[in-house]
Amino acid sequence: xxxxxxxxxxxxxxxKVVRKPATATRKVAPKRTPLKVVSTPAAASPxxxxxxxxxxxxxxxxxxxxASERYSEFADAMETHNNRxxxxxxxxxxxxxxxxxxxxxxxxxxxxxxxxPSSGWRWQGLEGPETAEHTDLHYLMQPYHxxxxxxxxxxxxxxxxxxxxxxxxxxxxxxxxxxxVAEETEHVRLVEEWxxxxxxxxxxxxxxxxxxxxAD
Amino acid sequence: xxTAPAQAVTWTPQDYKSDYKPIWCPGCGDYSVLxxxxxxxxxxxxxxxxxxxxxxxxxxxxxxxxxxxxxxxGVHGRSLVAGTGLKIARPELTVVVAGGDGDGYSIxxxxxxxxxxxxxxxxxxxxxxxxxxMTKGQPSPTTEPDWVSKLSPGxxxxxxxxxxxxxxxxxxxxxxxxxxxxxxxxxxxIAEAIRTPGFSFIEILSPCVTFRPEQREWKxxxxxxxxxxxxxxxxxxxxxxxxxxxxxGVLYKGIRPPYQPPVGKARKxxxxxxxxxxx
Numbered sequence: 001x002x003x004x005x006x007x008x009x010x011x012x013x014x015x016k017v018v019r020k021p022a023t024a025t026r027k028v029a030p031k032r033t034p035l036k037v038v039s040t041p042a043a044a045s046p047x048x049x050x051x052x053x054x055x056x057x058x059x060x061x062x063x064x065x066x067a068s069e070r071y072s073e074f075a076d077a078m079e080t081h082n083n084r085x086x087x088x089x090x091x092x093x094x095x096x097x098x099x100x101x102x103x104x105x106x107x108x109x110x111x112x113x114x115x116x117p118s119s120g121w122r123w124q125g126l127e128g129p130e131t132a133e134h135t136d137l138h139y140l141m142q143p144y145h146x147x148x149x150x151x152x153x154x155x156x157x158x159x160x161x162x163x164x165x166x167x168x169x170x171x172x173x174x175x176x177x178x179x180x181v182a183e184e185t186e187h188v189r190l191v192e193e194w195x196x197x198x199x200x201x202x203x204x205x206x207x208x209x210x211x212x213x214x215a216d
Numbered sequence: 217x218x219t220a221p222a223q224a225v226t227w228t229p230q231d232y233k234s235d236y237k238p239i240w241c242p243g244c245g246d247y248s249v250l251x252x253x254x255x256x257x258x259x260x261x262x263x264x265x266x267x268x269x270x271x272x273x274x275x276x277x278x279x280x281x282x283x284x285x286x287x288x289x290g291v292h293g294r295s296l297v298a299g300t301g302l303k304i305a306r307p308e309l310t311v312v313v314a315g316g317d318g319d320g321y322s323i324x325x326x327x328x329x330x331x332x333x334x335x336x337x338x339x340x341x342x343x344x345x346x347x348x349x350m351t352k353g354q355p356s357p358t359t360e361p362d363w364v365s366k367l368s369p370g371x372x373x374x375x376x377x378x379x380x381x382x383x384x385x386x387x388x389x390x391x392x393x394x395x396x397x398x399x400x401x402x403x404x405x406i407a408e409a410i411r412t413p414g415f416s417f418i419e420i421l422s423p424c425v426t427f428r429p430e431q432r433e434w435k436x437x438x439x440x441x442x443x444x445x446x447x448x449x450x451x452x453x454x455x456x457x458x459x460x461x462x463x464x465g466v467l468y469k470g471i472r473p474p475y476q477p478p479v480g481k482a483r484k485x486x487x488x489x490x491x492x493x494x495x
Contacts, residue, residue, distance in 0.1 A: 073251075077242045126398040133397060135423055135432045137242035212241075212352075212426055 051169055053176050058114035060180055061104045062121050063157060065113065067130035068097035074137060074146075081139045089146045097130065129156035140208060142201045151191045158184035227261055229254040234284045241349075243432070245396030245422030246276050249343050252396075252420075253312070254283065255403035260310075260410060267310045270299040272319040275350045276343035276422065279314045293323025296331040296340060303338050304477045310410060311337075317344040321357040321377045328379075332386035332415055337474040339409045339416040342379065343396070345424035345431065353427035365427075379419050380456045384449045384468060389414030391452065391468040392445075395438040396422040398464070405466065414474040421462070434462070441465035 050056045071094035078087035105113070123129065130153040138145070161180040168174035232254040240246050257267060267285040271277035272295035280287025286309075290298045299313035320328055320342045331340065346363070348354040355368045357377035364371050383391050390412040394402040402420060409416035421438065423431035437460075445466040446452050452468035 073247060074242075076237045077240070077247065080237050080239050081242055083242075120400070120404075127400060133435070134245065134247045135243050135397065135425060135435065138425075139242045141242075 063128040064097050064101035066128040068094045070131045086146050089143050129160040144198045147195045154187045229258045232257045236281050241426045243425035248396040248399045251399045252402035256406035259407045270313045271295050272315045274316040274319045276316040296327040299338050300336045313340045317358045318348045318356040329386045332383050332388040334475050335414045341418045343422035347427045349424045381453050383417045384453045388417045389470040389472050390416035392418045392466040393464050394420045395464050397435040438462045
């Protein structure tokens, strides 16, 4: 038996998935699903209240670090599928989120990433509010789509900190959360401007003359 | 002469990723599963050199190459055979076997039954997308009977395989269902499965966005199990037989001791065995 297996058993995992009514499985394989950002609309506060500035900033760091990692994974996936323009954009988003994370470390005087709470990071959604879902990707997506994903995530982060402002147990934590809201609001504005400068995709952006789907 | 005390190494999820980038389709659920596997290994602080990921054939079976642990990308449907043999020969290793629904329930269906029955201390994760993705979208054992595609006009009309019930009936010691869209929850479940002695089985709903694009909507229908796990396989089977297929969580944890190989030296040398097989 491996040493890890000798450890005591834990209580069953409590899932955080939102209960929704089941829908019937589609019977016919559809032609193509248009890409739209349909990530979990969660993004409110973590399940446990954040009682100190250190705890708040640890959450802020985790949120940015997780987002950076996910954008890097997206960039890798796009690079592998030769969608270089979108890969480059995701790489840039990953760098930006990483800078935000590093900035938090610097501000707090932390030399390393803060460890997660003993119960792990508790987001109200399945992951951090700035973390995009893998299923948001499409191999033919364009920069506009990538920025839509980024905008959606920044808005969720804004809502996350706004919720913390409401629930903060002290004035100091509330003030710090307000600062984070202001930062995220600025990020939302920047991405909105970026989107305005980015060409909208044609309606047939997902049409592939040599699709991988059918074995004709 | 004194030497500096050795510092404890802390493994992060990134440490378990290899330099090879996955070639799965963008949007595939298997990316999340890879993330969950590395997070689970980090949570347990497993040494990469003491951890082995074994797989068969298929999209999801590419996973060993994307980890920095030892890996074995084996024959179609035979991942459990390789994993079982490895664990028996090297019980000190942590063995995780991974694959898809076609590999595990069709080609490897027989091995799945007997791996559950033997209860060797390994963890088996199946990334189930209800289709053969690598070979262009043929129906798999878990495909709905009325799923229509060019390769299954009119649907197969064949009843779906129910892996969780089969695992319970065959004697798996830990049975759970997870969802790829919840990488953190899935990581916790994989870690719990590895910690639990005996054969642990996790069915992970992992969308195939290329051949089953409608599975992007799974995230809207999965929900946590409303009750906690049980140690009664019959009760667990009743629950899972009547659920909607989107219930996620640990379903069953048993107390059956894992299989232990006979202790002692092998009675025959390799040379003797070779002699028996000589023509």
